[in-house]
Amino acid sequence: MKYLLFLFVFFCSIAVRAQDFGFGEISGDDLDLKKVKTDSNANAVVLKEFGTASVRLDESYGNLYIDFEYHVRIKILNKNGFGSANVVIPQRIYGDKEDMVQNLKAVTINYIDGQFTQTPLDKKKVFTEKKNKYVVLTKFTMPNLVEGSIIEYSYRLYSHGLFNFRSWEFQSDIPKLYSEYIAIIPALYTYNVSLRGAQKLSSQNAELYKECLRISGRPYDCSKMTYIMKDIPALVEEDYMTAPSNFRSAINFELSEYYLLSGGKKSVTKEWKDVDFELINDKSFGSQMKRKDLFKELLPEILKNKTAPLDKAKEIYDYIKRNIKRNGFIGIQSENTIKKALETHSGNTADINLALVAALSAANLDAEAVILSTRSNGTVNNLYPVITDFNYVIAKVNIEGKSYLLDATEPLMPFGLLPLHCINGQGRVINLKKPSYWYDLKASQKETLRYSLIAELGKDGKIRGNLTIHAIGYAAYNKRKKILAASSVDEYVEKLDESMPQIRILKHAIHNLDSLENLLTENYEVEMSAFSNLNSDPLFFNPFFIDRISKNPFNLNERTYPVDLGAEKEIRINMTIKLPDNYNLADKPKELNMVLADAGGRFICTTAVEDNILLFNQLMQLNKPIYSSAEYLSLKEFYSRIIQLQKTDIILKKSK
The missing domain is CATH 2.60.40.3140 (Immunoglobulin-like)
Structure with a gap:
């Protein structure tokens, strides 16, 4: 700070x-x-x-x-x-x-x-x-x-x-x-x-x-x-x-x-009105925001007869993402003008997002530019303008009383969701006609994962069934990035299979891979070697094999800086496993309902057997994007207790 x-x-x-x-x-x-x-x-x-x-x-x-x-x-x-x-x-x-x-x-x-x-x-x-x-x-x-x-x-x-x-x-x-x-x-x-x-x-x-x-x-x-x-x-x-x-x-x-x-x-330290004037008249910034003329002839093709403002904004966002690829450089100023970026289909981050502002404005939408400092670049000075603090620019479009922050440099980022590297305090909104102002840079969605396993324990000691994974927000973005980084979906699944030695993936299907605004769904037919056979009595089974926390990310005795997740986080795991006849629950992981202060998060874990069906449910929520250094030890203990719990087994005993 x-x-x-x-x-x-x-x-x-x-x-x-x-x-x-x-x-x-x-x-x-x-x-x-x-x-x-x-x-x-x-x-x-x-x-x-x-x-x-x-x-x-x-x-x-x-x-x-x-x-x-x-x-x-x-x-x-x-x-x-x-x-x-x-x-x-x-x-x-x-x-x-x-x-x-x-x-x-x-x-x-x-x-x-x-x-x-x-x-x-x-x-x-x-x-x-x-x-x-x-x-x-x-x-x-x-x-x-x-x-x-x-x-x-x-x-x-x-x-x-x-x-x-x-x-x-x-x-x-x-x-x-x-x-x-x-x-x-x-x-x-x-x-x-x-x-x-x-x-x-x-x-x-x-x-x-x-x-x-x-x-x-x-x-x-x-x-x-x-x-x-x-x-x-x-x-x-x-x-x-x-x-x-x-x-x-x-x-x-x-x-x-x-x-x-x-x-x-x-004077070098200016007021924001001076910076506004310089940016708006800068050939590499404000002049690029004004280039609505570049899109007038393109708009009919881009909009595809869309008339609703939000639909128009989404079509323009997708068009810019598809037609200008990032050349590896970042900055708040256009490198070669947005005209050249459109012609060569390549530009720096400012070329792309200033082109987005110009295109949205050409469609008569209320679009503004937002300059910011990325997470790796550091915080900006709020006391007086220091333009060198800023190293990135995004677009902001205001539609029917709601504002959407957009970064068209990330092809897999859905409309209205900013990359986490942009979630860093406040950005300064630059408007061609109004004074600039500060705007909070917040994640519009959580990082959400939901796992559902419906399976049956066979007499050969293997658990067979279907595992469904739903990913939303940043979790979906991260998964899509991994999937598309592989040469094919099959290669991605093969690597996933190798990363889970206890589980063998027999069949797979992935839905909404290209539908960025919908949740990403993975369906797997799986087989798990839980036991060598069912002759042993009792049977020991550890249910924490999905998204297990192997290491506490917080190990310091004291942390003098905040824990900044960027976005809230939620992971749900639900298992329904049919057991062979005559098996009862002899012991199980401790029932846990742990909460962080000020509704900062919670962890719930429950295990039961009903009508020969093993029901296991786990929920972890982190409800704050940022935790202060004063909350660090509580967060550290939170993870420590989860890791300790995940070492315990479910014990099944055959009834006589």
């Missing part, structure tokens, strides 16, 4: 060097961590980490840039910690410019037979990789690793991105004993500075430097801000979390305003 820490009305760059620690100067404390309280589960630990960032002047070109220096020392505690020796340094690309890594030093230090040995990194083993058109990666692996190695590296990064001053992550996937960051910012710049995450600063300090930066002979004062955090626990990533960057303790800087060298001041 992000909150405003303070505003600086001065800021950035100085030649004064901060107090870094000596490279390769290892002490006895670095070798022996007995005096230090560390996480017993840690595989590696940061002993010291230091960074400094400042704005400097490139004398050759007359440009200002951010000079960032980084230095870290890490102790590898065991072989599982070797991953910390794989180093990746991201570098941004700004048009024809990109960040530059210089002065890279790296060494592995081992203590062998009472002596230190140092193995420097071979510079020939440093590689660069272009991740995409916006990011280049510098990568290397530290040499000569053994358990107990200390690795140390430092580098300097020259960055052209002044809008977001260099952020600093105090927290990572391994614990840190000490982390210090110094930001040196001249009075030319004003940044909004925010502290994110659950951990608190150990100390912070502000100093003023007079005449620290000189441009064209004119001196400027600077502010030097020092941030220190000690004994920082690792941020352990678990299931059902959004971007880890949302929760890591970090300092972030966003440029608010700056002074022009010619005089005057320019």
Whole structure:
């Protein structure tokens, strides 16, 4: 969670060097961590980490840039910690410019037979990789690793991105004993500075430097801000979390305003009315929303004589999904115009969804664009507009008092259901004629699975019958995705059969695979080898063989970030198994009716035998898309009790 820490009305760059620690100067404390309280589960630990960032002047070109220096020392505690020796340094690309890594030093230090040995990194083993058109990666692996190695590296990064001053992550996937960051910012710049995450600063300090930066002979004062955090626990990533960057303790800087060298001041932090104007007049955004003319001649063919507004919207949605395929890039701006996307049948996510907005508008439907940040991208700043927070755009259509959120980039997504990666807080609705506004991004359906087994236990010890699976909402989407990822339905069923060793699928039929708005139904004729024969008495049978929870997804003693499912969840299992004559229920799993606080969820399990019919019913409901960190332990216990219950058997005993 992000909150405003303070505003600086001065800021950035100085030649004064901060107090870094000596490279390769290892002490006895670095070798022996007995005096230090560390996480017993840690595989590696940061002993010291230091960074400094400042704005400097490139004398050759007359440009200002951010000079960032980084230095870290890490102790590898065991072989599982070797991953910390794989180093990746991201570098941004700004048009024809990109960040530059210089002065890279790296060494592995081992203590062998009472002596230190140092193995420097071979510079020939440093590689660069272009991740995409916006990011280049510098990568290397530290040499000569053994358990107990200390690795140390430092580098300097020259960055052209002044809008977001260099952020600093105090927290990572391994614990840190000490982390210090110094930001040196001249009075030319004003940044909004925010502290994110659950951990608190150990100390912070502000100093003023007079005449620290000189441009064209004119001196400027600077502010030097020092941030220190000690004994920082690792941020352990678990299931059902959004971007880890949302929760890591970090300092972030966003440029608010700056002074022009010619005089005057320019604001970077705009109001939404300013952003609205820019987006609506942007050739790659608003101009694409206005291209209704591209669809006028296509509409009769698309609509197929449909007159009801909702029917028209569905036909247009399907048309865009079929005719423009995603090229792998995402963004809020059209890459090549929606006209070209229609002609080539390919485009980025903005090409597709802005085309959808334009087509819906051409049919006289009330359509708007919604810009958002995906779950992996992080949360957006609600205090003031930061357009770089947003990385995705979808469509919103309003019909007869109801709004539908649409993403036509996902071919298997039914009308009105957003992909889970879009369910992330709020989006900003951009309307060509009205002011923009915030809109909650919520799942319109649950993730629902319903299993029904009607079977009979034969004298040969095998259970034979019919298993029917109904999938709705996100469960149906996930299943359709798996089925269509296989080369055929038969291959999908074969893999499903292999994944359930106790059950053999004899026949299958899948319905509504292409009817995305209907529930997906799978019918299987199955055979299960429950017992080698029926001569044993009693018979032990575990009924939890369908959608069994094999592992608790929640294992932390404390979780400082919420559990974000994205959507509510429901799983129902109903079994009706006819038993041979003269069998009674001797014992069964405990009858359980467990509820979470505030109607957050429930689990029900019942078992009975009536007229020689075994009836087993199970229901699990998670009624919230998001659970707070305060609810975490209850959710963890909820799953633990279910897993414990699923270890118990039904015991059938023959009557005498």
